[in-house]
Amino acid sequence: MTKPVNEREIVLEVLLEITEKGQFSHIILRDVLWKYQYLEKRERAFITRVTEGTLEHMIEIDYILDRFSKVKVKKMKPVIRAILRSAVYQLKYMDSVPDSAVCNEAVKLAARKGFSGLKGYVNGVLRSVARGIDSVQYPKEKMEELSVRYSCPEWVLDLWSGSYDIEVIEMMLRDFQKEKPVTIRCCLNRTTPDELKKRLEAEGVKAEIHPYLPYAFQISGYDHLNDLETFQDGLFVVQDISSMLVAEIAAPSAGAQVLDVCAAPGGKALHVAEKLFLAEAVCGDAACAGNKSGGGAAAGCGIEDQMPPGHVEARDLTELKVDLIRENIERTGLPNITAVCRDASVPDETAAESADIVIADLPCSGLGVIGKKPDLRYKASPDGIDSLVRLQRQILSCAQDYVKPGGTLVYSTCTVNPAENMDNVHWLMEQYPEFILDDIRGKLCPELRDNVMENGCIQLLPGVHKSDGFFIARLVRKIESEGSRNI
Numbered sequence: 001m002t003k004p005v006n007e008r009e010i011v012l013e014v015l016l017e018i019t020e021k022g023q024f025s026h027i028i029l030r031d032v033l034w035k036y037q038y039l040e041k042r043e044r045a046f047i048t049r050v051t052e053g054t055l056e057h058m059i060e061i062d063y064i065l066d067r068f069s070k071v072k073v074k075k076m077k078p079v080i081r082a083i084l085r086s087a088v089y090q091l092k093y094m095d096s097v098p099d100s101a102v103c104n105e106a107v108k109l110a111a112r113k114g115f116s117g118l119k120g121y122v123n124g125v126l127r128s129v130a131r132g133i134d135s136v137q138y139p140k141e142k143m144e145e146l147s148v149r150y151s152c153p154e155w156v157l158d159l160w161s162g163s164y165d166i167e168v169i170e171m172m173l174r175d176f177q178k179e180k181p182v183t184i185r186c187c188l189n190r191t192t193p194d195e196l197k198k199r200l201e202a203e204g205v206k207a208e209i210h211p212y213l214p215y216a217f218q219i220s221g222y223d224h225l226n227d228l229e230t231f232q233d234g235l236f237v238v239q240d241i242s243s244m245l246v247a248e249i250a251a252p253s254a255g256a257q258v259l260d261v262c263a264a265p266g267g268k269a270l271h272v273a274e275k276l277f278l279a280e281a282v283c284g285d286a287a288c289a290g291n292k293s294g295g296g297a298a299a300g301c302g303i304e305d306q307m308p309p310g311h312v313e314a315r316d317l318t319e320l321k322v323d324l325i326r327e328n329i330e331r332t333g334l335p336n337i338t339a340v341c342r343d344a345s346v347p348d349e350t351a352a353e354s355a356d357i358v359i360a361d362l363p364c365s366g367l368g369v370i371g372k373k374p375d376l377r378y379k380a381s382p383d384g385i386d387s388l389v390r391l392q393r394q395i396l397s398c399a400q401d402y403v404k405p406g407g408t409l410v411y412s413t414c415t416v417n418p419a420e421n422m423d424n425v426h427w428l429m430e431q432y433p434e435f436i437l438d439d440i441r442g443k444l445c446p447e448l449r450d451n452v453m454e455n456g457c458i459q460l461l462p463g464v465h466k467s468d469g470f471f472i473a474r475l476v477r478k479i480e481s482e483g484s485r486n487i
């Protein structure tokens with residue numbers, strides 16, 4: 001009996017949504033896995049692997065197909081193109097599926113989708129690919145070769161070649177294709193890293209401390225993260241180490257007023273709120289026995305009562321996004337953070353010079369995280385990057401206004417594209433000379449300290465560093481009488 005849904009048919013639906021309709025792979029995949037949660041674990045894993053793998057290797061797959069099909073990939077009917085792409089992925093990268101099964105299933109799927117007349121074509125192309133795949137010649141020219149081998153558009157490589165050596169580019173590309181453990185952040189308002197490690201291990205999870213931060217772990221060896229008791233109890237959140245560095249670099253002191261202008265789903269804002277909560281939980285005065293969260297059991301020195309409590313306002317553009325922040329606030333149980341819907345590109349005069357710390361973790365091309373979101377590389381374009389830079393500058397020009405004199409602006413992106421990173425920092429300092437770069441070295445572990453640029457910012461590169469591609473700058477608004485502290 002034929003099954004009502006077939007995992008290859010689901011892969012086809014998902015691929016068409018992403019490649020033909022421009023949907024994001026992580027969102028479509030999440031929704032589809034939710035819809036078909038009754039499928040067996042093996043089938044769900046197959047859907048994820050074939051979809052992500054096809055996207056990750058799509059330029060290489062198209063190159064291979066163009067060598068074996070008379071009709072070029074660009075000219076194929078979308079359904080046939082998607083069926084062939086996912087089949088070539090299975091032929092090249094999934095030894096567990098016999099070649100004959102890949103070909104037969106693709107032919108059946110083409111027929112089910114109304115293309116019975118193309119059964120012979122699909123079968124012919126795939127059988128020739130299966131026979132000849134190991135003898136495909138890759139391009140001779142280096143950039144072209146890298147583009148095909150690692151499925152990265154050539155214009156992206158040209159862009160990077162202006163700033164990075166070819167060896168570094170290849171290291172990044174190789175790293176994007178590597179399977180990596182998930183990185184989590186221990187919620188220090190709920191537990192200690194030691195306790196979390198013990199509980200994870202009791203659940204059969206392998207947890208290793210990340211070399212950059214003592215409260216970050218790399219975890220592996222579990223089936224469904226959401227099913228872990230430690231996750232359900234809110235003892236950790238999933239977050240890349242690079243994102244955690246933003247809160248380290250923001251380094252809020254007790255009583256700080258923080259504004260995150262682009263906060264959803266809330267990772268960095270919640271981390272800053274946690275730091276603030278911990279800074280205020282214990283009074284800094286060594287002679288003081290009291291603390292704000294101590295329920296009044298001990299008498300304090302009084303400083304903690306005079307100080308207004310610190311707070312994080314986490315903003316984002318749409319109610320949908322703000323609801324994501326709210327869900328995460330509820331999960332972590334932090335009392336000192338609120339989520340607000342507001343467009344960061346529109347000036348907010350009511351917030352002028354109101355924040356000790358402004359976090360501007362802005363929308364960007366995401367070229368530092370294409371290993372995790374494989375379709376981003378096909379969605380980005382040179383024109384798209386130009387308009388992102390315009391948006392980033394518009395948001396930065398609003399965000400700088402909210403920083404108090406002496407306060408801090410932390411600018412970050414998850415890209416390795418200098419136009420969206422260092423160029424924006426230079427632009428900001430030209431437009432607003434009251435801002436100077438602050439050196440972040442003292443806020444990082446020794447291993448990373450040496451990688452901070454001369455101007456005090458950091459550009460993390462996948463494959464070079466143990467993180468996503470990520471950029472962080474810390475700028476300080478001068479107090480009027482203050483001389484230049486520029487480094």
Ligand SMILES: C[S@@+](CC[C@H](N)C(=O)[O-])C[C@H]1O[C@@H](n2cnc3c(N)ncnc32)[C@H](O)[C@@H]1O
Nearest residue numbers: 262263264265266267268316317343344361363
């Ligand atoms: C890089 S993500 C932020 C990630 C977040 N800081 C975190 O750590 O979870 C950029 C965010 O900017 C938001 N965004 C884009 N344009 C915006 C605008 N004009 N105003 C406010 N937020 C915007 C997006 O919705 C997205 O959530």
